[in-house]
Amino acid sequence: MSSQTLSAGPAAESGNGQEAVVQLTDVRRHFGETPAIDGVSLTVRKGEILGLIGRSGAGKSTLIRCLNGLERPDSGSIRIEGREITGLSEPELQPVRRRIGMIFQHFNLLSAKTVEENVALPLKIGGWNREKRLARAAELLDLVGLSGKAKSYPAALSGGQKQRVGIARALAAGPALLLSDEATSALDPETTASILELLKDINARLGLTILLITHEMEVIRTIADRVAVIDAGVIVEEGPVWSVFADPQTETTQNLLAGVRPGLPQSVAARLLPGPASAAQTGAGETILGVDLSGPEAATLLSGLSAELSGGFRLIHGGIDDIQGQPVARFFLGIPSTAGTAAQAIAYLERRGAKVEVFGHVAGHA
Amino acid sequence: MSPVMLELFIRSFWETVVMTVASGAISLVAGLPLGLALVATAKGGIAENRAVNLVLGAIVNGFRSVPFIILLVALIPVTRFIVGTAIGMWAAIVPLAIAATPYFARIAEVSLREVDRGLIEAVRAMGGNRWTIIREVLVPEALPSLVAGFTVTLITLIGASAMAGAIGAGGLGDLAIRYGYQRFETTVMVAVVAVLIVLVCLIQWVGDLLVARLDHKN
Numbered sequence: 001m002s003s004q005t006l007s008a009g010p011a012a013e014s015g016n017g018q019e020a021v022v023q024l025t026d027v028r029r030h031f032g033e034t035p036a037i038d039g040v041s042l043t044v045r046k047g048e049i050l051g052l053i054g055r056s057g058a059g060k061s062t063l064i065r066c067l068n069g070l071e072r073p074d075s076g077s078i079r080i081e082g083r084e085i086t087g088l089s090e091p092e093l094q095p096v097r098r099r100i101g102m103i104f105q106h107f108n109l110l111s112a113k114t115v116e117e118n119v120a121l122p123l124k125i126g127g128w129n130r131e132k133r134l135a136r137a138a139e140l141l142d143l144v145g146l147s148g149k150a151k152s153y154p155a156a157l158s159g160g161q162k163q164r165v166g167i168a169r170a171l172a173a174g175p176a177l178l179l180s181d182e183a184t185s186a187l188d189p190e191t192t193a194s195i196l197e198l199l200k201d202i203n204a205r206l207g208l209t210i211l212l213i214t215h216e217m218e219v220i221r222t223i224a225d226r227v228a229v230i231d232a233g234v235i236v237e238e239g240p241v242w243s244v245f246a247d248p249q250t251e252t253t254q255n256l257l258a259g260v261r262p263g264l265p266q267s268v269a270a271r272l273l274p275g276p277a278s279a280a281q282t283g284a285g286e287t288i289l290g291v292d293l294s295g296p297e298a299a300t301l302l303s304g305l306s307a308e309l310s311g312g313f314r315l316i317h318g319g320i321d322d323i324q325g326q327p328v329a330r331f332f333l334g335i336p337s338t339a340g341t342a343a344q345a346i347a348y349l350e351r352r353g354a355k356v357e358v359f360g361h362v363a364g365h366a
Numbered sequence: 367m368s369p370v371m372l373e374l375f376i377r378s379f380w381e382t383v384v385m386t387v388a389s390g391a392i393s394l395v396a397g398l399p400l401g402l403a404l405v406a407t408a409k410g411g412i413a414e415n416r417a418v419n420l421v422l423g424a425i426v427n428g429f430r431s432v433p434f435i436i437l438l439v440a441l442i443p444v445t446r447f448i449v450g451t452a453i454g455m456w457a458a459i460v461p462l463a464i465a466a467t468p469y470f471a472r473i474a475e476v477s478l479r480e481v482d483r484g485l486i487e488a489v490r491a492m493g494g495n496r497w498t499i500i501r502e503v504l505v506p507e508a509l510p511s512l513v514a515g516f517t518v519t520l521i522t523l524i525g526a527s528a529m530a531g532a533i534g535a536g537g538l539g540d541l542a543i544r545y546g547y548q549r550f551e552t553t554v555m556v557a558v559v560a561v562l563i564v565l566v567c568l569i570q571w572v573g574d575l576l577v578a579r580l581d582h583k584n
Contacts, residue, residue, distance in 0.1 A: 112509060121502060
């Protein structure tokens with residue numbers, strides 16, 4: 001399965017219509033000799049959550065800062081709601097920025113202002129009067145579940161609460177796009193989950209388009225509709241999250257997925273010998289297969305295989321994950337080294353549409 | 367202390383207070399914008415301009431490198447032009463303010479530079495312009511530190527005002543030199559030192575109190 005055919009999956013339709021909020025074409029940005037962004041073309045569709053993932057130094061921070069003009073690209077085109085912004089002066093960029101909310105890894109709340117003053121600041125910049133902006137701030141604090149903290153100073157809040165204030169502030173002026181710059185990277189797992197939940201809820205309730213950058217696949221998996229993988233300033237892979245999880249095309253993506261996707265257990269990998277187990281072998285040898293399959297077929301794959309193979313097989317590791325409501329299976333199987341069994345198993349699995357990888361064989365089993 | 371001496375003492379005290387407060391106020395009004403200009407025009411600042419930054423830096427360094435007693439004399443023509451006379455308390459305020467302005471500007475520069483760049487970025491991302499950044503970020507976020515720096519400036523001015531006696535400005539320092547030292551009136555010397563200690567402690571105490579009230583970082 002190529003990522004081309006997969007782009008017509010459920011996530012592609014979830015962006016209400018195909019209207020582009022952000023359209024990048026061949027954007028480049030160099031710092032001295034080293035390219036930070038090396039020809040990126042990317043579209044963020046209205047209403048979708050697009051996750052941009054990459055290791056630190058991959059260029060994702062520079063890229064996200066190009067979208068609101070905090071960084072200027074050397075070349076290429078950036079369109080926000082259809083408007084080209086690359087040629088704009090600093091004063092011309094200011095109204096564009098008011099259409100784009102941004103949240104940060106370290107929250108960036110003003111310590112000298114109360115929570116409500118922080119939330120109301122974009123409105124103050126937008127020229128709202130005090131009464132109206134405080135009323136709007138109260139509304140937003142209610143949305144993020146912090147009504148009681150309006151008069152507190154940020155220093156009195158926990159990390160998760162600070163990010164909620166950051167989100168309320170980013171939403172204050174009713175933006176068309178929310179940029180999230182590693183917004184959960186400074187938070188513990190539980191708080192991360194609640195912040196992602198909030199972002200997802202806002203996306204669903206307000207139809208807000210979100211572009212988030214992260215180095216954690218778990219974040220992408222929890223919240224994003226589509227994912228773009230960036231490495232050395234280049235988008236190396238892009239597609240609906242479930243399809244990228246099911247069938248990563250590049251090594252970069254595979255490495256990034258390592259923590260959230262089952263892999264061959266170390267104890268088996270250490271004993272692995274090349275090639276399938278040969279018929280001449282005696283004793284309980286096993287051929288080790290890696291099997292990937294996404295879609296409703298995944299649920300019945302193992303029971304089917306069990307019926308197919310008279311000698312049975314062993315499930316070493318793996319399972320079925322649910323990503324965007326899409327079953328994504330990844331199994332590691334041990335097939336007995338009886339003559340022809342491995343070939344029979346592979347033929348069956350491939351007939352069912354699974355991708356099969358032969359890792360090798362082990363003599364005997366654990 | 368005789369009643370005449372006491373009267374002289376009280377007058378000197380007020381002269382010191384007036385000189386310190388007036389020149390302090392001028393250094394605040396002139397030094398803060400100068401400090402802001404130094405930070406804004408520096409590399410990576412909100413109005414980066416190398417040439418302006420170099421010139422401003424050179425002017426500040428120039429004034430700061432001249433010992434105050436020399437500045438006091440060297441500025442006599444300027445003082446005469448502004449105040450109309452080169453002697454007396456009001457005349458002393460001119461060189462005091464001119465010396466304190468670059469001093470406070472440097473202190474303010476350090477305070478303003480400490481403001482987290484992420485906050486400036488956040489306000490830029492909201493669509494704020496330079497004035498918004500100065501008004502909503504730089505000054506409010508640096509305020510506790512600016513107040514602490516201004517306290518230091520005021521205390522330095524009390525010390526510097528003692529030298530203003532050289533141009534007949536009066537003040538406690540002058541009283542201590544002329545009566546306490548030159549006429550061997552130890553009581554006056556001790557009294558002046560005691561009052562200066564109390565004055566400095568008072569300013570520091572008020573400054574610290576203000577800083578604690580303004581600081582919401584912890």
